[in-house]
Amino acid sequence: xxxxxxxxxxxxxxxPFLIRFISNNRAPIGTLGVLVVMMAIFFVGNPxxxxxxxxxxxxxxxxxxALFLVVPLVxxxxxxxxxxxxxxxxxxxxxxxxxxxxxxxxxxxxxxAGVASGxxxxxxxxxxxxxxxxxxxxxxxxxNYLIRGAILIATSGKSIALVQLRSSTAYQVFASSxxxxxxxxxxxxxxxxxxxxxxNRHKFGARVKAxxxxxxxxxxxxxTTKRIRVYTFVFMGLGAALAGIFSTMINFTWWPTAGDAYLxxxxxxxxxxxxPTWGGIGTIFGGAIGAVIVSFIQVGIVSAGxxxxxxxxFNGLIIILALIGHRxxxxxxx
Amino acid sequence: xxxxxxxLRNIKKSYGRVFAIGxxxxxxxxxxxxxxxxxxxxxxxxxxKILAGAVRPSAGEIHVSGKLVSGWSPTKSRAAGIETVFxxxxxxxxxxxxxxxxxxxEITTALGLIxxxxxxxxxxxxxxxxxxxxxxxxxxxxVGQLSGGERQGIxxxxxxxxxxxxxxxxEPTTALSLTETxxxxxxxxxxxxxxxxxxxxxxxxxxxxxxxDRFVVLxxxxxxxxxxxxxxTSAEQLIAVMERIAQPTGPGxxxxxxxxxxxx
Numbered sequence: 001x002x003x004x005x006x007x008x009x010x011x012x013x014x015x016p017f018l019i020r021f022i023s024n025n026r027a028p029i030g031t032l033g034v035l036v037v038m039m040a041i042f043f044v045g046n047p048x049x050x051x052x053x054x055x056x057x058x059x060x061x062x063x064x065x066a067l068f069l070v071v072p073l074v075x076x077x078x079x080x081x082x083x084x085x086x087x088x089x090x091x092x093x094x095x096x097x098x099x100x101x102x103x104x105x106x107x108x109x110x111x112x113a114g115v116a117s118g119x120x121x122x123x124x125x126x127x128x129x130x131x132x133x134x135x136x137x138x139x140x141x142x143x144n145y146l147i148r149g150a151i152l153i154a155t156s157g158k159s160i161a162l163v164q165l166r167s168s169t170a171y172q173v174f175a176s177s178x179x180x181x182x183x184x185x186x187x188x189x190x191x192x193x194x195x196x197x198x199x200n201r202h203k204f205g206a207r208v209k210a211x212x213x214x215x216x217x218x219x220x221x222x223x224t225t226k227r228i229r230v231y232t233f234v235f236m237g238l239g240a241a242l243a244g245i246f247s248t249m250i251n252f253t254w255w256p257t258a259g260d261a262y263l264x265x266x267x268x269x270x271x272x273x274x275x276p277t278w279g280g281i282g283t284i285f286g287g288a289i290g291a292v293i294v295s296f297i298q299v300g301i302v303s304a305g306x307x308x309x310x311x312x313x314f315n316g317l318i319i320i321l322a323l324i325g326h327r328x329x330x331x332x333x334x
Numbered sequence: 335x336x337x338x339x340x341x342l343r344n345i346k347k348s349y350g351r352v353f354a355i356g357x358x359x360x361x362x363x364x365x366x367x368x369x370x371x372x373x374x375x376x377x378x379x380x381x382x383k384i385l386a387g388a389v390r391p392s393a394g395e396i397h398v399s400g401k402l403v404s405g406w407s408p409t410k411s412r413a414a415g416i417e418t419v420f421x422x423x424x425x426x427x428x429x430x431x432x433x434x435x436x437x438x439x440e441i442t443t444a445l446g447l448i449x450x451x452x453x454x455x456x457x458x459x460x461x462x463x464x465x466x467x468x469x470x471x472x473x474x475x476x477v478g479q480l481s482g483g484e485r486q487g488i489x490x491x492x493x494x495x496x497x498x499x500x501x502x503x504x505e506p507t508t509a510l511s512l513t514e515t516x517x518x519x520x521x522x523x524x525x526x527x528x529x530x531x532x533x534x535x536x537x538x539x540x541x542x543x544x545x546x547d548r549f550v551v552l553x554x555x556x557x558x559x560x561x562x563x564x565x566x567t568s569a570e571q572l573i574a575v576m577e578r579i580a581q582p583t584g585p586g587x588x589x590x591x592x593x594x595x596x597x598x
Contacts, residue, residue: 020474201447203440210437213426220424221438280428333427333478 026329027274028286034272034322035293038300045304055303057182059295064188065247066291069266070273071195072239074287075232076136077270078199080212080279083233085125085140086240086266088147090259093118093237094244095151098160098254107170107249115241121147122237126230144263151256160254175249184246191242196284208232213280268315269294272322276330293318337364338400339500339531340385340414345394347380347555354380355391356555362500367522367532369546371539371576377555378535382502385533386418387411415499421508423489427478432457434477435492460491465524483514487521494525501525502533507541519545539576543569553579 022029043050069086076083097114101107125143129136165171175184199205210218211225219225243262248254273290275282297318301311341361347354355377362368372378383389387408396406398414425434435457441449457473464487477485486506493501503522507515522532522545536542542549549566551559558579566572 024474197447201450203442203446203448206433206436206440206448207438209429210426210433213428214424216422217424217426218437220420223438280426331478333476 025283025285027326028283028289030325030329031272031274031283031286031289031293031322034318034325035289035296038293038296038318042296042300042304045300045306049303050300053180055299057180059292059299060185061182061250063292063295064182064184065243065250066262066266066269066295067188067192067288068239068243068246069262070269070287070291071192071284072232072236073266073270074273074275074282074284075195075199075205075208076236077275077277078212078279078282079208079229079232080215081129081136081229081232083125083136083140083236084263084267085143085147086236087259087261087263088144088151089118089121089125089237090240090244090247090262091151091256092121092147092244093241094248094254094258095155095160095256097241097245098162098248101162101165101168102160107165107168111170111174111245114245115238118237118239118241118244119234120237122234122240123230125237126233129233130226130229148257148260155256157256159256162248162252162254165249165252171249175246184250187246191239192284192288199282199284204228204231209280209282212282265294265315266291268319271326272319274322274326274330276326276332278332281330290322293322339364339366339398340416341397341400342384343395343397345381345384345391345396347377347384347389348392353555355384357394358552358555358557360550360557362531362533364499364531365526365529366548367526367534367546369542369549370533370535370552371537371542371549371572372552373537373576373580375554376552378552379504380555381552382418382504382535385411385416385500385502387416412496415497416502417493417496417498417500418502418504419486419489419493419506421505423485425477425485425489427485428476430474430476431461431471431480431488432473434488435460435473435495437492439496456495457491460495461487463494463524463528464491464521466491466521481514481517482510483517483521486510486514486518490521490525494528494530498530500531500533502535504535505537506534507536507538515541539572540569543572551576551579 039050049055069090073083073086093114096117097107097110100110100113125140128134128143129139132139173183174187175182177183178186199208207218207223207228210221210223211228215225240259244258247258269290270287271277271290272293273283273286273288275287294315297315298311301314302308339362343359345355345358345360358377358381360381370378370381380389384391387406387410390406396403403410403414426437429437432453436453441453441456443449454473461473466484466487468484471480471484477488480488486503490501490503506518510518522534525532534542534546543566546563548562549560549572550557559575
């Protein structure tokens with residue numbers, strides 16, 4: 001083979017690590033840039049408030065709930081599906097948790113029960129969508145109403161107060177303050193880190209991307225595409241359950257509407273983070289940064305001295321600007 | 335015959351009373367590129383499916399390395415080392431070359447974690463083996479950045495990784511430019527050099543003429559013509575044969591078709 005030069009035989013040259021890293025992580029790095037710029041503007045707007053740790057502590061208390069939702073959502077979007085039922089699944093699994101705790105059982109057992117119920121529900125929703133051949137957009141919208149409706153019927157819309165949580169081991173481990181730092185943030189960070197490994201270094205993540213990229217090819221290569229898609233819904237159920245349980249532990253109360261407020265901000269965070277809508281690629285880290293951005297907008301706007309009425313406006317602005325940025329940053333290969 | 339990889343003997347496939355394949359004898363030797371030519375509806379795709387085990391022949395025998403194999407199936411086809419690269423190549427274009435080569439067959443360590451280093455070196459080796467000479471691309475390049483010919487190369491590399499002895503290339507040069515087609519030829523030659531065989535299926539007689547060691551023309555489910563490279567002097571001669579097969583009452587053939595019918 002005359003064409004095979006010695007250079008090629010020596011192996012393919014690898015670009016310097018830093019250049020490769022930046023090139024491979026354009027989307028999350030861009031998102032991080034958006035966050036930095038946004039925080040800089042807030043800081044200039046009100047230096048006194050934004051140099052105080054308390055405002056960050058306030059965001060870090062509630063941010064974990066969003067992280068538990070956004071991370072599995074990235075898997076769902078990457079595999080080529082969408083899920084609008086996670087708020088109701090979140091409400092349902094923390095309802096299970098609340099009932100177990102209310103019955104006087106150890107909250108740790110309640111957590112297990114809640115997580116299990118979330119995963120079972122996620123599997124059921126995934127199976128209906130995938131094996132039923134339904135549009136995930138519409139089917140999960142329906143499931144969201146169905147499950148929420150069932151909760152409201154069963155509880156007559158009454159909340160459950162859980163003051164006994166404060167003295168429990170579960171609370172100490174998962175939701176107390178460790179040296180002024182919210183413990184739930186550590187657990188959420190661990191969750192994000194494990195998800196990054198699952199997404200980028202595990203065969204499950206590789207298959208999720210392959211299925212989202214070209215389901216026919218994936219099937220030809222022996223990947224059980226339907227099962228992979230159902231698994232992403234199970235993972236979503238796990239994340240929704242954790243989000244619900246942590247939210248209940250932070251508030252010492254279960255509300256029948258628990259989770260509802262997270263639907264649109266969580267979806268926005270996924271796309272602001274740089275995961276495209278078309279499937280095949282995604283970024284967990286970007287999604288996490290997206291969640292931070294979305295969480296900070298509300299706090300930031302009000303603290304910067306603007307009226308609360310500005311929150312939605314700036315939410316929209318950030319989403320649109322981020323989307324335009326990613327469009328320019330990411331080429332869609334066909 | 336030790337160099338005989340696979341042999342089909344009197345293979346028939348009928349759908350009801352219609353014969354898609356009506357008694358085909360075809361063999362592929364090791365290190366050989368066989369060009370299979372035929373018009374639409376000649377039975378090419380049925381023959382591919384039979385080789386891949388996806389379609390069960392109604393009658394006939396399949397021999398692998400000289401031994402009769404009974405109960406031919408996709409599993410047995412794969413065990414015999416037959417891999418098909420379909421026309422659409424089945425690549426995930428937003429993923430890297432490594433990810434495409436190992437799609438569904440990831441090299442993993444404990445807990446299902448991907449052995450990145452091993453996959454990369456294997457991919458690098460495969461790319462060299464098929465003669466992937468572009469220095470711009472590394473195993474970490476996105477497949478969407480590659481040309482059509484190079485994508486075909488990745489699909490071939492993936493087939494080799496799956497221990498293919500015989501790679502069936504289904505219309506590999508369709509919709510490719512001249513230079514891209516040349517790339518595919520280069521990959522095919524590299525594969526032949528490594529002692530593997532290729533069944534090259536195509537419409538374009540010039541393409542098939544340019545690469546195959548032996549030519550087989552399929553017509554209405556039967557082998558209408560077969561010849562080794564030495565027996566055919568030009569692509570034009572092959573085209574004349576094709577025209578003669580399509581129009582048996584036309585001007586006289588250059589090669590005696592009748593004498594060669596069914597003699598592949």
